[in-house]
Amino acid sequence: MGNAQSELNPEYDVIVVGAGVAGLNLALHLPDCCRTLVVCKGGIKESDSYLAQGGICVLRDKSDFKSYYEDTMRAGHFENDSATVKCMIEHSRETIDELISLGVRFATENGALAYTREGAHSRPRIVFHEDCTGKEITSRLLKAVLRLPNVTVRPHTTMLDILCDREDTVCLGAVLRDNRTGNVFPVRAGNTVLATGGVGGLFRHSTNFRLLTGDGLAVALRHGVLIDHADYIQFHPTTLYTEGRGRRFLISESLRGEGAHLINAKGRRFVDELLPRDVVTQAIYREMEREGSNFVRIDLRPVGEETLIDHFPSIVSRCKKEGYDVLKEPAPVVPAQHYFMGGVRSDLYGRTTMPNLYAVGETCCNGVHGRNRLASNSLLESVIFAKRAAEDIVNGTPAAGIPDYRPERYENPVRLARSDQKNVLKEMKQHER
Numbered sequence: 001m002g003n004a005q006s007e008l009n010p011e012y013d014v015i016v017v018g019a020g021v022a023g024l025n026l027a028l029h030l031p032d033c034c035r036t037l038v039v040c041k042g043g044i045k046e047s048d049s050y051l052a053q054g055g056i057c058v059l060r061d062k063s064d065f066k067s068y069y070e071d072t073m074r075a076g077h078f079e080n081d082s083a084t085v086k087c088m089i090e091h092s093r094e095t096i097d098e099l100i101s102l103g104v105r106f107a108t109e110n111g112a113l114a115y116t117r118e119g120a121h122s123r124p125r126i127v128f129h130e131d132c133t134g135k136e137i138t139s140r141l142l143k144a145v146l147r148l149p150n151v152t153v154r155p156h157t158t159m160l161d162i163l164c165d166r167e168d169t170v171c172l173g174a175v176l177r178d179n180r181t182g183n184v185f186p187v188r189a190g191n192t193v194l195a196t197g198g199v200g201g202l203f204r205h206s207t208n209f210r211l212l213t214g215d216g217l218a219v220a221l222r223h224g225v226l227i228d229h230a231d232y233i234q235f236h237p238t239t240l241y242t243e244g245r246g247r248r249f250l251i252s253e254s255l256r257g258e259g260a261h262l263i264n265a266k267g268r269r270f271v272d273e274l275l276p277r278d279v280v281t282q283a284i285y286r287e288m289e290r291e292g293s294n295f296v297r298i299d300l301r302p303v304g305e306e307t308l309i310d311h312f313p314s315i316v317s318r319c320k321k322e323g324y325d326v327l328k329e330p331a332p333v334v335p336a337q338h339y340f341m342g343g344v345r346s347d348l349y350g351r352t353t354m355p356n357l358y359a360v361g362e363t364c365c366n367g368v369h370g371r372n373r374l375a376s377n378s379l380l381e382s383v384i385f386a387k388r389a390a391e392d393i394v395n396g397t398p399a400a401g402i403p404d405y406r407p408e409r410y411e412n413p414v415r416l417a418r419s420d421q422k423n424v425l426k427e428m429k430q431h432e433r
Contacts, residue, residue, distance in 0.1 A: 018195030022361025052134025076370020218420030229342035236338035350389030
């Protein structure tokens with residue numbers, strides 16, 4: 001049976017770096033004969049997948065294909081890869097059915113799936129579980145993975161580097177550090193998967209966990225693996241305003257889809273709340289500048305008390321904890337870094353420009369989101385293309401080689417990590433327009 005503490009072997013068929021929905025779903029779709037190691041930098045529940053509130057998109061029926069495709073392309077400023085978008089939409093229904101078979105409890109209405117709408121969607125096509133869909137999906141995937149006899153899940157383990165041959169032409173495993181003991185060690189693998197999440201930990205204000213510092217991107221830069229669109233960073237329009245530092249609490253876009261209003265100090269609406277995230281964010285910044293304020297306000301009362309309590313209990317509770325009774329008054333909100341659309345270049349099967357190295361989830365850039373992600377496409381993209389990467393790993397033949405491992409390179413992991421962060425920030429800066 002899979003577990004979270006077993007001793008490491010010196011060699012695996014697959015190493016998956018990251019335990020969000022992408023990493024977990026990939027591990028879940030590998031065969032029992034495939035010895036798999038899943039590592040994550042923090043605890044097994046410290047992934048942004050757990051934080052996703054709104055929901056996950058799905059093609060409602062064949063008549064919805066054109067509008068779903070156009071909504072995704074329009075939100076991405078038509079810089080999306082068309083083939084990747086079509087692939088995601090075409091596989092969305094079977095993906096939702098598979099998640100339901102794993103026990104994911106999506107909301108229902110009269111015995112059928114209930115749908116909600118979010119910004120830039122032309123119709124309701126998002127399925128959800130209250131206001132914690134990410135937690136519901138991730139926890140079910142984790143439970144399934146932990147049952148697998150061929151998978152070892154090891155938390156509090158950081159990837160410092162990938163193992164390559166001396167020519168840096170093929171990936172042969174990873175260099176890992178046990179965060180509790182400080183021990184650094186190489187682990188060889190036939191295939192290595194980067195599922196390390198985004199870059200939010202590099203920003204002062206972000207909805208991401210602080211440990212998400214672009215590790216996959218840093219490793220790619222170090223070894224000449226191509227990355228795309230390092231400047232494509234999305235800011236979510238509505239996070240609960242606080243003067244403290246650290247991770248911001250997200251106020252789900254589903255609330256605006258259900259009728260919540262964005263208002264200024266005079267209580268007046270100043271933007272169409274259902275426009276794409278980048279457009280709404282820009283409108284909020286303009287209104288803040290005009291007013292000379294640090295935030296605008298979101299009025300949830302138009303959603304209705306019953307819907308707020310039934311559909312958004314976590315948000316209502318958190319706002320109340322912060323001193324705002326959203327059933328009676330607006331709450332202050334401000335944009336914060338939320339998602340990274342760029343990343344390690346990958347194709348429809350998660351393959352990067354280095355043999356035996358894959359990238360999935362927020363770590364990769366397969367072109368599905370373009371310049372700006374459509375709401376609730378992230379969980380769907382991660383799950384679908386992780387499964388496709390697993391299928392490619394099973395069908396492929398890992399390249400052979402001798403790892404070039406030199407322990408002296410990793411004598412100061414803290415300094416190494418800081419250097420990586422600087423390289424990632426430098427790359428983002430170079431891509432700014």
